[in-house]
Amino acid sequence: MADKPAIDIELKAPKGDWRDARVEFRKGTFSNASPPKDLVHLGLPNPRKWQPTDLDWQLPPDWKRILLEGMKDRLARYRSFRLFMDVCVRCGACADKCHFYLGSGDPKNMPFARAELIRSVYRRYFTLSGRLFGSLAGARELTEDVVKEWFYYFYQCTECRRCSIYCPFGIDTAEITMIVRELLSLIGVSTHWITEPAGNCYRVGNHLGIAPHAFKDSLEFARDELRDITGLDIEIPINRKGAEVLFVMPSADYFATPHYYTLLGYMMLFHEIGLDFTVSAYASEGGNFGLFHSNDLMKRLNAKIYAEAKRLGVKWILGGECGHMWRVLHQYMDTMNGPADFLEMPVSPVTGTRFENAASTKMVHVCEFTADLLYHGKIKLDPSRNDEYVVTYHDSCNPARGMGLLEEPRYVLRRACNHFHEMPAKTIREYTFCCGSGAGLGNDENMEMRLRGGFPRANAVRHVREEHGVNLLACICAIDKATLPTLMDYWVPGVQVAGVHELLGNALVMTGEKQRATNLRGEPLAKEEVHA
Amino acid sequence: MSVPATVAERWLAAAAAAYGGLIAEHAATWRDPFRNPIGHTLRRNLAALVREFFGAMDEASIDAAFAEIMALRSIQDLSVERAVGFVFTLRDIAREQAPQMQGVDADGRIDRLALSAFRQYLACRERLAELKLNEQLRAIGVARRRAAHSRGAPA
Numbered sequence: 193m194a195d196k197p198a199i200d201i202e203l204k205a206p207k208g209d210w211r212d213a214r215v216e217f218r219k220g221t222f223s224n225a226s227p228p229k230d231l232v233h234l235g236l237p238n239p240r241k242w243q244p245t246d247l248d249w250q251l252p253p254d255w256k257r258i259l260l261e262g263m264k265d266r267l268a269r270y271r272s273f274r275l276f277m278d279v280c281v282r283c284g285a286c287a288d289k290c291h292f293y294l295g296s297g298d299p300k301n302m303p304f305a306r307a308e309l310i311r312s313v314y315r316r317y318f319t320l321s322g323r324l325f326g327s328l329a330g331a332r333e334l335t336e337d338v339v340k341e342w343f344y345y346f347y348q349c350t351e352c353r354r355c356s357i358y359c360p361f362g363i364d365t366a367e368i369t370m371i372v373r374e375l376l377s378l379i380g381v382s383t384h385w386i387t388e389p390a391g392n393c394y395r396v397g398n399h400l401g402i403a404p405h406a407f408k409d410s411l412e413f414a415r416d417e418l419r420d421i422t423g424l425d426i427e428i429p430i431n432r433k434g435a436e437v438l439f440v441m442p443s444a445d446y447f448a449t450p451h452y453y454t455l456l457g458y459m460m461l462f463h464e465i466g467l468d469f470t471v472s473a474y475a476s477e478g479g480n481f482g483l484f485h486s487n488d489l490m491k492r493l494n495a496k497i498y499a500e501a502k503r504l505g506v507k508w509i510l511g512g513e514c515g516h517m518w519r520v521l522h523q524y525m526d527t528m529n530g531p532a533d534f535l536e537m538p539v540s541p542v543t544g545t546r547f548e549n550a551a552s553t554k555m556v557h558v559c560e561f562t563a564d565l566l567y568h569g570k571i572k573l574d575p576s577r578n579d580e581y582v583v584t585y586h587d588s589c590n591p592a593r594g595m596g597l598l599e600e601p602r603y604v605l606r607r608a609c610n611h612f613h614e615m616p617a618k619t620i621r622e623y624t625f626c627c628g629s630g631a632g633l634g635n636d637e638n639m640e641m642r643l644r645g646g647f648p649r650a651n652a653v654r655h656v657r658e659e660h661g662v663n664l665l666a667c668i669c670a671i672d673k674a675t676l677p678t679l680m681d682y683w684v685p686g687v688q689v690a691g692v693h694e695l696l697g698n699a700l701v702m703t704g705e706k707q708r709a710t711n712l713r714g715e716p717l718a719k720e721e722v723h724a
Numbered sequence: 725m726s727v728p729a730t731v732a733e734r735w736l737a738a739a740a741a742a743y744g745g746l747i748a749e750h751a752a753t754w755r756d757p758f759r760n761p762i763g764h765t766l767r768r769n770l771a772a773l774v775r776e777f778f779g780a781m782d783e784a785s786i787d788a789a790f791a792e793i794m795a796l797r798s799i800q801d802l803s804v805e806r807a808v809g810f811v812f813t814l815r816d817i818a819r820e821q822a823p824q825m826q827g828v829d830a831d832g833r834i835d836r837l838a839l840s841a842f843r844q845y846l847a848c849r850e851r852l853a854e855l856k857l858n859e860q861l862r863a864i865g866v867a868r869r870r871a872a873h874s875r876g877a878p879a
Binding site (some may be wrong): 218220221288294296297298351377380410413416417444446447448449450451452598616636639640643644647648651652655673674678681682683 | 743754757758759760761762764765785795796797800802851856857858859860861862864865866867869870873
C-alpha cells in the first residue's frame with residue numbers, strides 16, 4: 193500500500209439546485225411560531241395561529257408586495273444593507289467560520305450561502321441584470337417557499353458575527369440576518385421564544401414577566417441568602433431616587449440558575465465598596481429580545497433604561513453580565529434613545545477612573561468596573577476559595593466582538609481563581625465560537641439545532657478538559673448561562689457553567705464577614721478551603 | 725500506510741459521505757480539530773474503533789468511541805439509517821483491505837460494533853429529553869431554591 197491516504201470520496205456538489213427553496217421542518221430543528229397573543233401585545237401585524245410545519249402559513253394576501261416594499265425601503269435607508277447585497281464575491285473565506293455550518297454540515301449555513309438566499313431575491317427585483325437574465329444572473333423569484341427558507345435559515349444564524357471577522361469586505365452577515373428577520377416580521381412571521389419575552393418586557397418590564405412584587409421578593413431572598421453565606425446584611429435598594437448609579441441586569445440574574453449566583457456576587461461587591469446604587473423594578477431587564485426581531489421593537493424595549501435613569505436622577509448607569517444586552521447598549525442605545533445628556537460621564541466613586549469609553553452611552557460594563565477596582569487594589573480576593581474549579585473562559589459573542597470586551601473578564605478571573613486555562617487561540621476572543629443558542633434560538637423545541645451550533649464551542653472546551661482538567665466554563669452572557677450548561681451536559685459532561693462575578697463573589701474577602709463555609713451555590717467548601 | 729490506518733481512512737470517508745458532497749470532503753480531509761470538528765471527532769473515534777476491530781474488541785472502548793460519534797450524528801440531519809448505517813460499510817472495506825482476517829469472525833465483530841452504535845444512538849436521543857427538563861428547572865432555579873429554603877431542605 194502506498195503512503196498516500198486511501199481516501200476515496202466522491203467529490204460532487206450537494207444534490208439538487210441551491211436555488212430550490214424547499215426545506216423540511218424536522219422536529220427539534222426550528223423554533224415555534226409566535227402565537228397571536230404575542231403579536232397582539234406588541235401591536236404587530238397578522239396575528240394568527242400557525243406553525244412552520246403547516247403547509248399554509250396564512251400570510252397576508254399582499255405578502256409579496258409587503259416584503260418587496262420592505263426591502264426597497266431598507267435598501268434606501270441602510271447603505272450597509274445595500275452594500276452587503278452587492279459586494280460579496282463568494283470567495284469562501286467565511287465558509288467554515290459559522291458554528292452552524294461546522295456543526296451541521298448544511299451548505300446553506302455557510303454565511304455567504306445563507307446571505308445568498310436574500311441576495312438572489314435582491315438581484316431579481318432590484319438589479320438590471322437580475323431582471324433581464326433571471327437565474328443566469330443568480331436571481332430568484334420571491335415565492336412562499338423562499339419565505340419558508342428564509343425563516344428556516346435566518347433563524348439558524350445567531351447573529352454572532354464570527355464570519356464578519358474573516359470577510360475581506362467586512363460584510364456583517366448578522367446585519368443581513370437582522371434585516372431578513374425584520375422583513376419577515378412585517379408579514380407576521382416570527383418566533384414565540386422571541387415575541388413572548390419581548391411582549392413581557394413591554395408590558396411588565398422584563399423578559400420573564402416578573403411583576404414588581406416578585407422582583408422585590410427575589411432580591412429579598414438574595415439578601416437572606418447573602419446573610420447566610422457572609423453573615424452580613426447586604427441591602428439591595430430598589431427604585432431609590434437620588435442614587436449615584438442605576439444598576440441594570442438581565443432578568444435571569446434574579447430568577448434562573450446559575451445566573452443568580454452572579455447576582456449574589458455583584459451585590460457582595462457593591463456592598464464591600466459601599467457603592468451608592470439602586471436597581472429598578474421598571475428597568476428590570478437589561479436584555480432586549482427586540483434585537484432579534486426588528487429595530488423598532490428593540491428601540492421600544494430599550495427606551496425604559498434611559499427613562500428610568502432620568503426618573504431616578506442617577507448620574508450614570510452600570511450594567512450586569514449579559515451578551516446581546518451589551519450589543520444594544522453599546523452600539524444602538526445612544527442613537528436610538530439618546531443622547532443621555534441628563535447623565536454624567538461615568539466615574540468610579542472608588543478609584544476616580546473616568547470611563548471615557550462610555551462617555552456617550554453613560555453606561556459601564558460591570559467587568560470594566562470590577563477590573564478597575566482590582567487594578568487599583570481596592571478589593572481583596574482569596575482565590576483559593578475557587579480552588580475546586582479549573583476554569584476556562586468563553587467570550588460571549590456580543591461583548592467580545594460587539595464591544596471589544598476581551599481583557600477585563602480575564603483580568604478578574606485570573607485574580608479570582610488559581611487555575612485558569614485558555615481554550616485554543618482561534619476559538620476565543622474575537623474569534624470566539626458562539627454558544628449556538630443566541631439571537632432567540634435558545635428554546636427547547638430547537639434543541640437539536642442548538643446542539644449542532646454549539647458543537648464547535650463544546651469541542652474547544654473538551655480540548656481544555658482533556659489537556660488541563662477544566663471543570664468550569666466561565667462566561668458573561670445570560671443566554672450562555674442558560675444554554676451552555678445544556679451544551680456541556682451533552683458534549684462535555686462534568687463541566688459546570690458560572691458567571692465571572694460568581695467566582696469573584698466566592699473569592700471576595702469582605703469586611704466583617706463570618707468564616708465562609710460555602711460557596712455562593714451553597715456547596716460546602718472543602719475543610720482546607722474554609723477561610724476567615 | 726498500515727492496514728488499520730488504511731481501513732480507518734476508508735471508513736472515515738464512508739462515514740463522512742453520509743453528509744453529502746461538499747461537507748464530505750471537508751469532514752474527511754481537513755485535520756484542524758477546530759475548523760473541522762465533525763471530521764476531527766469522526767477521525768479520532770473511528771481510528772479507536774479500528775484498533776478494537778483488529779484487536780481486543782474491548783466493549784468499554786467501543787462504547788466510548790461510538791458515544792462521541794453518535795452524539796454528533798444523532799442530532800444532525802441524518803436518518804437513523806444514515807447515522808448508524810455506515811458501520812456496515814466496514815464489511816467491504818475490511819474484506820478488501822484485510823483479507824488475512826478470514827480466520828477471524830470479522831462479520832461477528834462488525835455486528836458487535838453495530839449494536840454498540842445503535843445503543844449509543846438511542847442513549848443520545850434519550851438524553852435530549854433529560855436536557856430539556858433540566859434546562860426548564862434551571863430557568864426557575866431561584867423559585868425552586870426558595871421553595872427548598874422554606875422547607876429547610878438543601879437547594
